[in-house]
Amino acid sequence: MRVVIVTGTSTDVGKTIVTAALASRAARAGSVVVVKPVQTGIGDGSAGDVDVVTSLTGCPVEEWVRLDEPLAPDTAARRQGVVIPVVAEHAARVVALARSGDHDTLLVEGAGGLLVRLDADGGTLLDLARLVTDGLPDGAVEVVVVTSAGLGTLNHTELTVDTLRARGLEPAGLVIGSWPVDPGLAETCNLHDLPRVTGLPLLGVVPAGAGSLSRAAFAAQADRCMTTRMSGDSRA
Numbered sequence: 001m002r003v004v005i006v007t008g009t010s011t012d013v014g015k016t017i018v019t020a021a022l023a024s025r026a027a028r029a030g031s032v033v034v035v036k037p038v039q040t041g042i043g044d045g046s047a048g049d050v051d052v053v054t055s056l057t058g059c060p061v062e063e064w065v066r067l068d069e070p071l072a073p074d075t076a077a078r079r080q081g082v083v084i085p086v087v088a089e090h091a092a093r094v095v096a097l098a099r100s101g102d103h104d105t106l107l108v109e110g111a112g113g114l115l116v117r118l119d120a121d122g123g124t125l126l127d128l129a130r131l132v133t134d135g136l137p138d139g140a141v142e143v144v145v146v147t148s149a150g151l152g153t154l155n156h157t158e159l160t161v162d163t164l165r166a167r168g169l170e171p172a173g174l175v176i177g178s179w180p181v182d183p184g185l186a187e188t189c190n191l192h193d194l195p196r197v198t199g200l201p202l203l204g205v206v207p208a209g210a211g212s213l214s215r216a217a218f219a220a221q222a223d224r225c226m227t228t229r230m231s232g233d234s235r236a
């Protein structure tokens with residue numbers, strides 16, 4: 001059993017597509033479940049991240065809280081007048097699901113960047129990652145940081161990685177969530193600079209447009225774009 005926590009430098013960096021790519025690969029080697037503890041922005045009928053993952057991978061998904069407005073969860077909950085679970089409750093559910101042994105890999109996708117407030121007490125995905133790591137055996141939890149390709153990403157990525165390290169969480173690596181068809185100078189340099197400035201491996205680079213592929217084509221793309229194998233990946 002392993003848990004992969006997918007965070008990112010911000011919203012819209014491609015966490016969901018990367019989560020789907022990791023799920024697609026892990027599903028070759030065993031049973032996978034994807035959890036989105038808190039989803040916001042589905043009030044207008046928009047597809048939630050779990051719908052995207054289901055469509056791209058067919059893996060089972062769980063969404064625990066859904067809020068209407070496309071905002072940080074604590075803001076959306078406050079404006080909607082609802083009380084949502086605190087992060088410690090999500091962490092306990094993740095640990096229980098991991099310990100149940102029902103799945104070989106459990107992927108957890110945050111909402112927005114690492115420090116976005118997921119509850120009214122200021123709990124964040126950083127807190128969730130710390131609690132889940134503390135609740136499971138050594139080495140069972142990996143944190144992946146999804147980042148953007150272009151100018152500005154070096155700063156955002158270092159801030160995110162340093163914040164994880166300050167809580168004793170060493171990320172497994174970085175994934176670029178959307179690689180442009182026509183990369184410019186900054187994108188090209190960042191392929192070298194992101195690993196250099198963070199000291200972390202670049203685990204993968206997902207091409208822009210991957211989210212529109214059929215399930216079969218996405219699975220093939222997931223294999224090609226995740227350049228470094230993770231512990232739960234299929235050897236096939």
Ligand SMILES: Nc1ncnc2c1ncn2[C@@H]1O[C@H](COP(=O)(O)OP(=O)(O)OP(=O)(O)O)[C@@H](O)[C@H]1O
Nearest residue numbers: 011012013014015016017112178207208209210211
């Ligand atoms: N590789 C990709 N291929 C196609 N579309 C992509 C890719 N990466 C991101 N996108 C698109 O960019 C947008 C943001 O991506 P995504 O939903 O994965 O962001 P996120 O980091 O998961 O954000 P959130 O904080 O809302 O969970 C979406 O509209 C998605 O379809």
Ligand SMILES: C[C@H](N)[C@H](N)CCCCCC(=O)O
Nearest residue numbers: 011040041070071072111112
């Ligand atoms: C609505 C969006 N797609 C995400 N679900 C929530 C992103 C919150 C970001 C808050 C912020 O960092 O300013």
Ligand SMILES: [Mg+2]
Nearest residue numbers: 015016049109
């Ligand atoms: Mg997402």
